Amino acid sequence: MTALDETPTELDTVTTTHPTSHAKLIAWVDEMAALTTPDRIHWITGTPEEHQALLDELVAAGTFTKLDKKPNSYWCASDPTDVARVEDRTFICSVDEEDAGPTNNWMDPGEMRVIMRDLYRGSMKGRTMYVIPFVMGHLDAEKPMFGVEITDSPYVVVSMNVMARTGTKVLEALGTDADFVPAMHSIGAPLEPGQADVAWPCNDTKYIVQFPESREIQSFGSGYGGNALLGKKCYSLRIASVMARDEGWLAEHMLILKLTSPQGTVNYIAAAFPSACGKTNLAMLEPTIPGWKVETLGDDIAWMRFGKDGRLYATNPENGLFGVAPGTGWDTNPNAMRAIDAGGSVFTNVALTDDGDVWWEGMTPEAPAHLTDWKGRDWTPDSTEPSSHPNSRFCTPIRNCPILAEEYDDPQGVPISAILFGGRRKTTIPLVTESRDWTHGTFMGATLSSETTAAAVGAVGVVRRDPMAMLPFIGYNAGDYFQHWINVGKDADSTKLPKIFYVNWFRRDAEDGSFLWPGFGENGRVLKWVVERLEGTAAAVETPIGHVPAPGSLDVDGLDVSAEQLEKALAVDPEEWKAEVPLIQEWFDKIGDKTPTTLLTELDGLKARLGL
Ligand code: GDP
Ligand code: PGA
Ligand code: MN
Ligand code: MN
Numbered sequence: 001m002t003a004l005d006e007t008p009t010e011l012d013t014v015t016t017t018h019p020t021s022h023a024k025l026i027a028w029v030d031e032m033a034a035l036t037t038p039d040r041i042h043w044i045t046g047t048p049e050e051h052q053a054l055l056d057e058l059v060a061a062g063t064f065t066k067l068d069k070k071p072n073s074y075w076c077a078s079d080p081t082d083v084a085r086v087e088d089r090t091f092i093c094s095v096d097e098e099d100a101g102p103t104n105n106w107m108d109p110g111e112m113r114v115i116m117r118d119l120y121r122g123s124m125k126g127r128t129m130y131v132i133p134f135v136m137g138h139l140d141a142e143k144p145m146f147g148v149e150i151t152d153s154p155y156v157v158v159s160m161n162v163m164a165r166t167g168t169k170v171l172e173a174l175g176t177d178a179d180f181v182p183a184m185h186s187i188g189a190p191l192e193p194g195q196a197d198v199a200w201p202c203n204d205t206k207y208i209v210q211f212p213e214s215r216e217i218q219s220f221g222s223g224y225g226g227n228a229l230l231g232k233k234c235y236s237l238r239i240a241s242v243m244a245r246d247e248g249w250l251a252e253h254m255l256i257l258k259l260t261s262p263q264g265t266v267n268y269i270a271a272a273f274p275s276a277c278g279k280t281n282l283a284m285l286e287p288t289i290p291g292w293k294v295e296t297l298g299d300d301i302a303w304m305r306f307g308k309d310g311r312l313y314a315t316n317p318e319n320g321l322f323g324v325a326p327g328t329g330w331d332t333n334p335n336a337m338r339a340i341d342a343g344g345s346v347f348t349n350v351a352l353t354d355d356g357d358v359w360w361e362g363m364t365p366e367a368p369a370h371l372t373d374w375k376g377r378d379w380t381p382d383s384t385e386p387s388s389h390p391n392s393r394f395c396t397p398i399r400n401c402p403i404l405a406e407e408y409d410d411p412q413g414v415p416i417s418a419i420l421f422g423g424r425r426k427t428t429i430p431l432v433t434e435s436r437d438w439t440h441g442t443f444m445g446a447t448l449s450s451e452t453t454a455a456a457v458g459a460v461g462v463v464r465r466d467p468m469a470m471l472p473f474i475g476y477n478a479g480d481y482f483q484h485w486i487n488v489g490k491d492a493d494s495t496k497l498p499k500i501f502y503v504n505w506f507r508r509d510a511e512d513g514s515f516l517w518p519g520f521g522e523n524g525r526v527l528k529w530v531v532e533r534l535e536g537t538a539a540a541v542e543t544p545i546g547h548v549p550a551p552g553s554l555d556v557d558g559l560d561v562s563a564e565q566l567e568k569a570l571a572v573d574p575e576e577w578k579a580e581v582p583l584i585q586e587w588f589d590k591i592g593d594k595t596p597t598t599l600l601t602e603l604d605g606l607k608a609r610l611g612l
């Protein structure tokens with residue numbers, strides 16, 4: 001018998017009636033229940049009592065450990081094989097293969113539906129099926145973006161309660177016939193009568209499937225965030241990017257921040273960096289330069305639509321932060337530390353301290369003398385492996401963020417004046433480059449490259465093209481996606497479009513391998529230069545790749561960086577760029593016929609300027 005069965009709670013009710021009269025929703029839930037045969041069905045209401053009952057149940061099941069040192073917060077360790085997004089198991093099942101494009105895995109939707117039905121058959125046996133009505137973005141948005149996730153994982157439920165707006169208020173807003181994205185999830189670990197459960201049930205077979213035409217999601221086998229919290233990557237990026245293409249807006253892997261200058265001028269900036277490349281940190285920046293202030297609107301996803309005034313307005317569809325733990329500390333990201341200290345957090349795959357707190361590499365300069373590592377083993381500073389998985393995460397309500405901008409509550413969003421693209425590159429890419437115009441900026445985004453990180457299963461540190469930091473998230477053909485970006489610019493008033501910049505906090509000294517730029521709070525200096533470029537007050541020099549800061553135009557007052565190091569961080573090295581060009585060419589060859597000719601023209605221009 002499992003703890004679930006031993007301790008009947010208010011959650012143990014079998015629902016035979018549906019708390020809605022939405023016919024399509026009822027039919028889908030009934031069909032999924034008949035297929036997966038759960039012992040119980042529970043419609044999530046979203047009350048604090050229900051949330052607490054789920055947390056208590058997760059503690060009783062041995063999945064969660066309640067932390068003594070943080071208010072209402074929990075530690076959790078996943079199965080060691082279920083720690084990150086699985087890009088090779090992620091599919092875009094468009095009707096035509098060409099619509100998935102050369103960057104996505106594709107399978108015929110009919111074939112995939114058969115596979116998924118077979119996997120789901122009986123997969124919730126012995127478990128509770130939770131039905132989570134949710135909305136991405138605001139419930140009072142002009143067109144609320146509804147979804148309903150079905151899952152057999154209480155971990156997913158409590159995480160979705162943090163990351164999205166969930167429960168009865170959403171179900172009521174759905175009414176009897178509003179559109180919603182059906183998002184089906186099962187960990188794929190049925191329990192036979194009497195079979196003991198494990199702390200993190202999951203399945204070796206994993207599928208993360210999007211059906212773009214019918215706007216459906218089906219996920220199997222994993223409990224990890226990006227694979228299982230289906231409102232996040234699956235809906236707000238993969239499905240939403242298809243909606244955005246069809247409706248003329250943008251669904252992007254971007255943070256949103258509000259930057260106020262010492263003179264009180266406000267600019268809103270969006271920035272796309274690949275997973276684990278600095279979005280959460282930049283979104284919560286504490287600038288080191290006096291008088292500059294950053295406030296947070298979002299740290300992972302931006303939906304951008306044109307307003308009546310012709311400007312591009314961004315909203316954050318999420319309600320929580322799902323941040324990379326390692327490297328997050330009082331020195332690097334004090335606002336994230338304050339957010340997680342405020343309570344209501346779930347920590348996954350970090351280390352546990354002996355006094356009931358969490359720790360991870362980079363939180364404090366010195367490690368505690370003894371920890372329980374993410375695999376449940378004793379850990380000391382002499383241990384050979386890190387205490388926390390490199391992709392360990394904190395999941396925290398966004399309201400905990402002490403510098404949350406008040407505009408976060410505005411369903412209209414904020415007008416963006418600059419977009420930054422960035423990646424993790426040891427070489428070649430300078431600290432900051434300004435594009436000449438929207439098309440050139442689109443070229444920068446489309447050719448963005450970054451070293452792979454632990455946020456996805458697979459090799460780490462391999463340079464790959466990650467267009468607009470969206471490689472794993474574009475729900476359609478990448479060539480069409482580039483054309484969509486071009487079209488957005490063509491249709492707009494160019495004077496009102498955001499200016500596009502390319503940044504790299506991760507360039508390294510060829511001699512000793514150290515970071516050339518100190519990063520974190522010092523990145524405020526780059527934001528200052530960006531704003532001064534918007535205002536036309538900072539000087540720049542033209543290079544083959546775009547405009548870079550003229551000597552002296554980047555504020556380095558009080559910065560502990562040598563002139564030589566700074567020069568290396570800002571350098572545009574023609575030899576490095578000559579080596580980069582064939583990689584860009586190869587990338588466009590891979591995209592094939594759908595590569596917009598405007599981008600090929602941009603590449604020709606770059607070659608010519610490099611003398612190639
Ligand atoms: P996200 O996944 O894009 O949101 O990235 P995070 O902000 O969580 O950062 C991922 C990792 O990169 C963390 O370990 C950070 O400490 C590290 N990081 C973030 N910003 C910087 C920076 O400016 N410089 C350096 N060197 N590391 C950074
Ligand atoms: P990240 O979010 O971008 O903050 O790492 C999770 C992910 O992209 O997998
Ligand atoms: Mn992300
Ligand atoms: Mn993040």
